């Protein structure tokens with residue numbers, strides 16, 4: 362196990378009716394700005410619950426943080442926040458609103474342009490914020506991550522913001538998600554675990570079992586949610602699984618991959634592919650191309666998650682990869698670029714971008730532009 366420091370300061374407030382606690386969670390004496398997406402919260406009663414919980418308090422609202430939040434929009438929120446002396450934020454929405462709010466929190470506390478903060482990769486100064494999560498998927502409600510798009514150049518990069526002070530997770534707010542949104546959310550959570558688990562074996566029994574527990578839970582609830590997306594207990598497990606998949610808990614002292622995410626971000630930046638869907642396409646390709654490097658862990662994964670015990674080692678590894686792709690398809694997602702009319706031109710753009718940036722992703726830092734090309738070609 363590698364050395365690590367663990368500190369996750371986010372207070373998780375989980376369950377039915379918990380949005381009503383907002384008033385006790387947000388300090389009394391702050392200048393508050395609430396941030397939202399495009400309006401889904403007005404259709405499912407979340408906006409009303411937030412307003413009711415904050416009755417009598419003064420706040421301003423910023424609407425219109427889009428899916429895959431754009432720096433161009435966030436700059437406007439930062440300007441407004443500075444003019445209004447905002448010193449506390451509340452993000453109400455999915456991962457995009459939360460990620461966008463992390464950049465607003467940094468931008469208000471800084472003189473740097475918001476895109477330069479993203480390129481720098483982190484921010485020392487941030488105003489505090491809390492969240493009301495409406496899409497279980499990204500883990501943004503309990504991590505530092507934030508992924509921002511620059512529309513002008515079709516670029517999408519992750520950077521490290523600050524942890525939310527608190528996050529309210531009420532599974533009932535998920536009842537209005539579409540089947541496709543749920544599929545993408547489950548795929549995202551599942552892939553987050555794979556990015557932190559499918560690397561080198563023997564680093565930590567504890568992290569392995571924890572990760573496998575989240576994978577098995579997601580696989581177990583996925584078909585049941587399809588049948589009944591309004592079952593409270595199912596949606597509660599889904600919501601908590603997505604948080605646990607990316608809140609630092611399953612990656613203590615172990616190596617991580619994240620190549621699939623980096624390639625997926627490019628598909629989203631260039632084609633608007635929904636985040637979770639981009640991962641369902643790329644992850645099986647990453648496993649096919651890196652199956653020798655990941656051989657031993659793929660065997661363990663196959664046995665413990667898919668109960669694959671028959672056949673030669675090579676056959677078992679191949680079967681584990683096939684079953685991973687099948688799982689994504691069972692959610693209702695396509696897993697091939699050709700199914701999304703994405704072709705060679707895109708593959709070459711991504712290869713060129715990675716080569717120009719000189720990047721090398723993955724647990725062994727060997728997923729360069731040329732390896733990304735191989736991965737994408739195996740996804741056609």
Ligand code: NZQ
Nearest residue numbers: 398399400401428429455456457495496499501506537538
């Ligand atoms: O904008 P509104 O009108 O609110 O509609 C949203 C949006 O169109 C809608 N929605 C949200 N809650 C709803 C709802 N519709 C019905 N019922 C509800 N309860 O859903 C749409 C998508 O929302 P979005 O926030 O984009 O989804 P998600 O939570 O999947 O977030 C995706 C973003 O997070 C980033 C992704 O790259 C992407 O930009 N990620 C962030 C990570 C992190 N912070 O650690 C890690 C992830 O790997 C990921 O990269």
Ligand code: ZN
Nearest residue numbers: 499549553622
């Ligand atoms: Zn993700």
